[in-house]
Amino acid sequence: xxxxxxxxxxxxxxxxxxxxxxxxxxxxxxxxxxxxTVTFTLSTLHGIAEREELTSLPVFLTAWxxxxxxxxxxxxxxxxxxxxxxxxxxxxxxxxxxxxxxxxAGESMPGIGLLAAFPVVWIAASRVRTGxxxxxxxxxxxxxxxxxxxxxxxxxxxxxxDPILLPVMLCGLAWFVSSLTKDNRQRQEALRAxxxxxxxxxxxxxxxxxxxxxxxxxVSVGLLAVDADGHDVxxxxxxxxxxxxxxxxxxxxxxxxxxxxxxxxRVTPIPPEAxxxxxxxxxxxxxxxxxxxxxxRSQRALSIFSHAMHDDDGTFAGTVVSFHDVTELVLALQxxxxxxxxxxxxxxxxxxxxxxxxxxxLERDGNLPDGVAGHLEVARRNAVRLExxxxxxxxxxxxxxxxxxxxxxxxxxxxxxxxxxxVRATRxxxxxxxxxxxxxxxxxxxxxxxxxxxxxxxxxxxxxxKGGSITLNACRSDDGLIVEVADTGIGIEExxxxxxxxxxxxxxxxxxxTVPGVGLxxxxxxxxxxxxxxxxxxxxxxxxGTCFTILIPQPALGTVLA
Ligand code: ADP
Numbered sequence: 001x002x003x004x005x006x007x008x009x010x011x012x013x014x015x016x017x018x019x020x021x022x023x024x025x026x027x028x029x030x031x032x033x034x035x036x037t038v039t040f041t042l043s044t045l046h047g048i049a050e051r052e053e054l055t056s057l058p059v060f061l062t063a064w065x066x067x068x069x070x071x072x073x074x075x076x077x078x079x080x081x082x083x084x085x086x087x088x089x090x091x092x093x094x095x096x097x098x099x100x101x102x103x104x105a106g107e108s109m110p111g112i113g114l115l116a117a118f119p120v121v122w123i124a125a126s127r128v129r130t131g132x133x134x135x136x137x138x139x140x141x142x143x144x145x146x147x148x149x150x151x152x153x154x155x156x157x158x159x160x161x162d163p164i165l166l167p168v169m170l171c172g173l174a175w176f177v178s179s180l181t182k183d184n185r186q187r188q189e190a191l192r193a194x195x196x197x198x199x200x201x202x203x204x205x206x207x208x209x210x211x212x213x214x215x216x217x218x219v220s221v222g223l224l225a226v227d228a229d230g231h232d233v234x235x236x237x238x239x240x241x242x243x244x245x246x247x248x249x250x251x252x253x254x255x256x257x258x259x260x261x262x263x264x265x266r267v268t269p270i271p272p273e274a275x276x277x278x279x280x281x282x283x284x285x286x287x288x289x290x291x292x293x294x295x296x297r298s299q300r301a302l303s304i305f306s307h308a309m310h311d312d313d314g315t316f317a318g319t320v321v322s323f324h325d326v327t328e329l330v331l332a333l334q335x336x337x338x339x340x341x342x343x344x345x346x347x348x349x350x351x352x353x354x355x356x357x358x359x360x361x362l363e364r365d366g367n368l369p370d371g372v373a374g375h376l377e378v379a380r381r382n383a384v385r386l387e388x389x390x391x392x393x394x395x396x397x398x399x400x401x402x403x404x405x406x407x408x409x410x411x412x413x414x415x416x417x418x419x420x421x422x423v424r425a426t427r428x429x430x431x432x433x434x435x436x437x438x439x440x441x442x443x444x445x446x447x448x449x450x451x452x453x454x455x456x457x458x459x460x461x462x463x464x465x466k467g468g469s470i471t472l473n474a475c476r477s478d479d480g481l482i483v484e485v486a487d488t489g490i491g492i493e494e495x496x497x498x499x500x501x502x503x504x505x506x507x508x509x510x511x512x513x514t515v516p517g518v519g520l521x522x523x524x525x526x527x528x529x530x531x532x533x534x535x536x537x538x539x540x541x542x543x544x545g546t547c548f549t550i551l552i553p554q555p556a557l558g559t560v561l562a
Contacts, residue, residue: 022079022080025079025080025084025087026079026080029074029079029087029090030071030074030075032118032122033070033071033074033090033094034071034074035118036067036094036115036118036119037067037068037070037071039115039118040064040067040097040098040101040115041064041067041068043109043111043112043115044060044064044101047060047105047108047109047112050108050109051105051108051109054104054105054108054109057104057105059100059101059103059104060100060101060104060105062100063097063098063099063100063101063104064097064101066093066096066097066100067094067097067098070090070093070094070097073090074090084127087126088123088126088128090119090122091118091119091120091122091123092119092136092140094118094119094122095116095119095140095141095143095144098112098113098115098116098119098144099116099140099143099144099147101115102144102145102148103144103147103148106148113141113144113145113163113166114166116140116141116144116166116170117170117173119140120133120137120140120141120170120173120174120177121173121174121177123136123137123174124137124173124174124175124176124177124178124181125177125178125181128178129178130174130175130178130179130182133174133175133177133178134171134174134175134178136174137167137170137171137173137174138167138170138171138174140170141166141167141170141171142167144166144167145163145164145166145167146160146163216234216236216237217236217237217238219236219238220238220325221238221322221323221324222236222238222239222241222242222302222322222323222324222325223235223236223238223239223320223321223322223323224236224239224277224320224321224322224323225318225319225320225321226277226280226281226318226319226321227317227318228315228316228317228318230281233318238323239323242293242300242302242323242325243259245293245294245298245300246259246260246261246293246294247259247260248260256272256275256277256278257272257275257278259275259293260293260294260295261275261291261292261293262291262292262293262299263291263292264290264292266292266299270291275291276289276291276304276306276321277304277306277321280304280306280308280319280321281319283308283316283319284306284308285306285307285308286304286305286306286321287305288303288304288305289303289304289305290302290303290304290326290330291304299327300325300327301325301326301327301329301330301331302323302324302325302326303323303324303326304321304322304323304324305321305322305324306319306320306321306322307319307320337397340393340397341393341394341397343393344390344393344394344397345394347386347390348387348390348394351383351386351387351390352387354383355380355383355384355387358376358379358380358383359380361376362376362377362380389518389520392520392521392524393520395524396503396520396523396524396527401448401524401527401528401531402531403444403445403448403528403531403532404445405443405444405445405532406443406444406445406446407441407442407443408441408442408443408444408445408446408449409439409440409441410436410440410441410442410444410446410449410474410481410483411436411437411438411439411440411474412438412439413444413446413449413450413453414434414436414440414453414472414474414483415434415436415438416450417450417453417454417457417472418432418434418436418457418472420454421454421457421458421460421461421470421472424457424458424461425457425461425470428461428464428466429466429467430461430464430466430467430468430469430470431468431469431470432457432461432469432470432471432472433469433470433471433472434472435471435472435473436472436473436474436475436483437474437475440474440475440476440481442476442480442481442552442554443554443555444481444532444552445528445531445532448528448531448532449483449528449532449552451524451525451528452524452525452528452529452550453472453483453485453550455521455522455524455525456485456525456548457470457472457485458521459521459522460485460486460487460489460546462515462516462517463487463489463490463510463515463546464487464488464489464490465488465489465490468487468488468489468545469487469488470485470486470487470488471484471485471486471487472484472485473486476554479551479553480534480551480552480553480554481534481550481551481552481554482549482550482551483549483550483552484547484548484549484550485547485548486545486546486547486548487545487546487547488544488545489545489546490509490542490543491540491541491542491543491544491545491546492507492538492540492542492546493507493509493542494542496508497538497540500522500538501522501523501526501536502519502523503519503520503523504518504519504520505519505522506518506519525548525550529550529551529552532552532553533552533553534550534551534552534553535550535551536548536549536550536551537549537551
């Protein structure tokens with residue numbers, strides 16, 4: 001495996017940029033020198049035009065030729081193979097050429113010295129420090145203006161300091177250009193650094209995006225993100241598959257309202273405005289919304305969740321919707337319900353017959369041999385229990401218990417429930433106390449209320465401990481009728497409390513015990529209470545006991561008694 005940054009592609013990219021940099025440097029050298037050579041040549045030609053005898057001065061011509069030679073070298077030297085610091089030789093030789101030319105031409109070409117500005121700028125703009133640039137400019141220009149002195153006039157104080165303006169000017173220029181270049185270079189470096197950081201963060205963003213896309217396409221959940229205007233901004237592979245499965249035949253790219261979406265019965269289309277995604281786009285949070293998509297054998301059940309996104313100022317910014325394929329689960333539950341319903345129906349007829357004959361035998365035949373009546377009574381009791389279980393299963397499968405609330409004396413209903421509970425309690429060694437008033441008018445379904453209270457009393461007996469007690473109480477409050485069943489039994493774990501009204505739920509500790517039950521009693525009780533538009537609550541402490549409270553809203557008392 002290659003190291004990061006040393007891959008063949010990275011290597012060839014670096015090579016390309018290095019090559020481009022070198023050819024830029026070569027061009028810069030040639031054009032810089034060409035600018036001087038053109039100016040030098042024009043000045044020289046102008047000087048010759050003014051003073052023809054200049055052509056007879058070998059130093060003058062040598063200087064010119066030297067400059068031309070430097071230009072030729074600039075064009076031919078393989079700069080890429082020479083250390084870059086050697087480039088500085090070019091402006092230094094230029095100094096010599098300009099100095100010789102100035103010395104030869106003397107006063108006849110006073111402006112020729114100004115050409116020294118070219119090498120000065122060159123040196124100052126290269127990577128040397130400002131001090132070095134100024135020092136080189138000073139040394140070169142002083143040499144240039146003082147060199148002719150020994151050749152011509154005597155060296156006096158005035159002769160030394162008369163031409164000092166040019167070196168001063170060139171030093172200032174060197175300092176100025178060097179500072180500017182340094183500033184510019186710093187800015188370029190900062191720009192390069194920020195470009196590199198930007199490139200890095202773009203690359204990191206791409207890597208994150210690739211990772212996110214891979215994760216999204218790997219999960220087995222369909223995911224869709226939409227913006228505030230309802231436009232798709234993200235859809236993973238799974239969701240794309242679901243989308244195409246929900247497309248009507250002949251429409252490869254349907255919009256949301258054209259998708260084949262059905263309710264729980266699998267055939268009733270969901271109207272566009274009630275569709276989960278439409279509602280999610282309008283800011284609604286969905287929690288396990290179930291729909292069927294597609295038709296025929298490829299129809300799938302989806303459980304849909306969504307969560308709205310909001311900006312910092314709380315404005316709706318879109319939503320994320322997840323689609324879980326729950327087809328297998330839904331079909332398994334359906335199969336279980338069908339099985340329970342069929343089995344219950346099959347049980348009911350023979351059970352009714354068994355019970356009928358048992359009761360007939362027990363009622364009519366008074367001369368049964370010793371013990372037989374007792375055995376038949378046990379058989380009858382168990383048959384009644386079985387019949388009740390069958391009834392419960394059928395009622396639960398049907399989905400609801402119809403209640404028919406009528407003005408009722410709840411005191412009497414509770415007294416009857418307490419007295420049949422009393423038999424079971426005494427047999428289990430428990431004490432059952434009925435604290436409910438003997439008369440308590442309310443509007444309830446007496447049979448269903450009795451069934452609900454009976455379930456609670458049965459549980460209070462089943463999940464109690466030897467020597468424990470059960471208290472039944474009831475009253476009217478401003479909120480309605482309150483019925484309470486409290487026991488001093490084993491109690492319920494806090495973690496189980498939120499599940500005890502679920503279908504077939506039994507506490508783990510109870511499941512491993514010998515206490516009979518199938519986990520339907522509390523669900524039936526809750527369904528009865530809910531059908532009365534009431535509520536049931538539970539408080540419990542492990543090892544101390546449990547208290548169930550039923551609240552059924554009531555019309556004003558006068559109405560009840562009338
Ligand atoms: P079943 O009694 O047939 O198991 P229920 O629906 O009546 O089913 O009760 C569900 C579960 O709730 C029980 O299995 C038991 O774990 C718990 N439970 C119900 N009532 C009580 C109670 N009074 N004390 C302790 N646990 C209870």
